[in-house]
Amino acid sequence: MKTTKLIIVLIGIALFAWQCRDGLDDQNDCTTVSLSATPYEIVIPPFFPPMDIPADNPMTLEGIDLGRHLFWEVKLSEDNTLSCGNCHFPEHAFSDPNQFSLGTQGIAGTRQAMPLFNLGWAQDYFWDGRALTLEEQILEPVPNPIEMNIPWEDAILKLEDDALYPSKFDKAFGLGAITKEKAAKAIAQFLRTMVSANTKYDEFRLGLAELTPLEEMGLDLFIREGGNPEDGNGGQFGADCFHCHGFGNMQFTDYLPHNNGLDAEFEDLGYGGVSGNPLEMGLFKTPSLRNISFTAPYMHDGRFQTLEEVLDHYDSGGVASTTIDPFMKYTTGGLQLTDIDKLALTAFLNTLNDEEFLLNEDFSDPFE
Numbered sequence: 001m002k003t004t005k006l007i008i009v010l011i012g013i014a015l016f017a018w019q020c021r022d023g024l025d026d027q028n029d030c031t032t033v034s035l036s037a038t039p040y041e042i043v044i045p046p047f048f049p050p051m052d053i054p055a056d057n058p059m060t061l062e063g064i065d066l067g068r069h070l071f072w073e074v075k076l077s078e079d080n081t082l083s084c085g086n087c088h089f090p091e092h093a094f095s096d097p098n099q100f101s102l103g104t105q106g107i108a109g110t111r112q113a114m115p116l117f118n119l120g121w122a123q124d125y126f127w128d129g130r131a132l133t134l135e136e137q138i139l140e141p142v143p144n145p146i147e148m149n150i151p152w153e154d155a156i157l158k159l160e161d162d163a164l165y166p167s168k169f170d171k172a173f174g175l176g177a178i179t180k181e182k183a184a185k186a187i188a189q190f191l192r193t194m195v196s197a198n199t200k201y202d203e204f205r206l207g208l209a210e211l212t213p214l215e216e217m218g219l220d221l222f223i224r225e226g227g228n229p230e231d232g233n234g235g236q237f238g239a240d241c242f243h244c245h246g247f248g249n250m251q252f253t254d255y256l257p258h259n260n261g262l263d264a265e266f267e268d269l270g271y272g273g274v275s276g277n278p279l280e281m282g283l284f285k286t287p288s289l290r291n292i293s294f295t296a297p298y299m300h301d302g303r304f305q306t307l308e309e310v311l312d313h314y315d316s317g318g319v320a321s322t323t324i325d326p327f328m329k330y331t332t333g334g335l336q337l338t339d340i341d342k343l344a345l346t347a348f349l350n351t352l353n354d355e356e357f358l359l360n361e362d363f364s365d366p367f368e
Contacts, residue, residue, distance in 0.1 A: 034174040037062045040189075042120070045197035047205055047250045051120040057135060057185045059192065062172040067190025069168065070183055072365045075158040077148040078104050084141070084187070085365060087113045091358055093291035094194070099302035107146040110268065112302035114287060115295045117196040117357060123255045127284045127300040130274045134191060138184040152180040159183070194363055196290050197250070200351040205250075211351065217340075218348025223247070226335040233329055239314070239337060239345055243327040244286045252290050252352060257283035258325045261318015262299060270300070272323075282323050290352045307349065311342045 037060035042051060053059060070076065071084045087101040088094040094116035100108040111127050119125075125137035141147040142155055156178050159165040169178050172186055203209035211219065222245075224238020244260070245252050257271045259282045266272075272281030284300040298304040304313065315337045317330035324331065337345075 032174040032176060033058060033060065034062065034171055037172055040064060040193075042192065042195070045195065045202070045250070047202075048197065049121065049249055051192065053120070053192070054133065054135070057188060059189045060172060062168070063186050063189040064193055066165075066168045066172045067186035067188065068363070069164070069366055070187050071190055072367055073159075075162065076142050076150070076155050076183075078150040078154075080158075082148055087147075088116050090360075090363060091294070093117060093196070093294040093354075093358060094363075095295045097296065099297050101147075103144070103147040104149045105146065109146055111300050112297060114285075115291060116191060117194050117291065118251060118288060119194065120192040121249075121251055121255070124285070128270050128274050129257060129285055134188040135181075135184045138187045138191075139180060142180075152183075156180060156183075194357075196354040196357040198356045199290065199354045201348075202250075202354075204351070212347065214344050214347040215351055216348075218344035218346070221337075221341055221345055222348055227330050227333075228336065231333070237336070239335060239341065240327065240330075241289075241314075241345075244325075245289050251288055253286045253288040256286060258286055258327070259283045259321065259323045260314075261320070261324055261328045261331060262303070262313075264319050264321050266321075268301065279323060282321060283325075289349060291354055291357065292349050293353050294358065307346055308342070311337070311345060315342070 040059040040061050040063075042053070042059060044050060057063075074080045074083045074086075076083065082104050087096050089096065092115070096113035099112060100110065101113045102108055114127065119134055122134070123129075125131040125134060126140075131137035131140065139152070143149070143151055148155075159169075159178050165178065169182055169186075170176075173182050200209050200211075200215075204211055221239040222241045224236040224240075225234050226238050226240030227233050227235030228237065229235045244254055244256070244258050246254055257280065259270075263282065266282040269281050271283040271285075272278065274280075287295075292307065296305060296307070298307070298310050304310050315335045317332065317334040318324070318328045320331040
């Protein structure tokens with residue numbers, strides 16, 4: 001079976017390279033794949049859905065290696081001081097412990113840097129979903145004036161003048177010019193390898209570990225409807241987490257936008273600011289709960305510093321607004337969680353931490 005898959009990957013690379021022959025790369029942004037590149041077959045963890053790899057960006061060892069170097073490359077910033085890794089720290093599951101990251105100009109953003117793992121399963125990118133592909137998302141931070149603040153054309157010139165990169169691009173994509181599209185595709189390949197799936201909960205699902213009674217209580221609360229059954233809303237005195245952070249796909253997010261009751265009025269419009277749809281105002285992407293202990297502060301604006309603050313917010317029921325999510329149905333009265341309930345939920349959420357992921361040297365800075 002593995003041999004068959006490898007043959008299919010090789011055929012796909014060959015066909016794509018053939019379609020991009022004769023200089024079509026420069027005319028149509030058709031990024032070739034080197035025929036000498038080594039196909040990489042990503043291992044899908046148990047219970048995870050398949051990962052949708054774009055047909056025009058098959059994964060190769062050479063592409064992943066190039067992407068790793070570019071992820072940590074400070075030459076992609078205007079003053080050679082900032083790389084992607086400077087806002088996405090491995091020890092914080094590739095998020096930023098600061099509420100807002102600072103760009104090369106010392107200007108702070110307005111949203112918290114999202115953690116980087118399991119991105120190959122996402123449906124769109126950024127808190128407001130404005131990028132529909134990982135490759136598209138990667139193109140944005142380099143020219144962004146409050147981030148790396150350099151035109152891609154100037155960044156490419158620096159890569160061309162570096163003895164390291166021309167050969168790495170040739171090995172990954174075949175002979176041809178270095179382009180921002182190739183750079184984005186390489187980084188995307190690297191990011192798709194950043195899979196986090198080795199937690200106590202994963203071991204529990206495989207029958208290799210047991211949850212403590214407190215962790216089991218937290219799991220039970222996680223998957224139960226919230227609220228008092230006498231309210232008539234189907235309540236089960238649970239925590240109502242599973243609607244947006246469902247665990248069936250093992251991602252602990254539905255990857256969909258929700259208004260989780262943070263504000264009555266919105267300074268940041270979220271998905272609505274991109275679409276213009278009044279029904280999407282104040283909606284933001286649901287982040288994964290994996291590695292939750294390492295990714296504080298929380299929410300799109302980093303307003304909560306601790307997991308306890310997050311639980312208190314949901315226990316309160318949140319703030320009613322015009323686009324409040326239907327699942328936030330207890331803005332009056334709250335969930336009425338007890339202190340023991342909150343301890344149990346915290347205990348369960350800590351079973352989603354993947355310390356091995358934080359220490360994986362395959363994702364580390366190759367320049368150190």
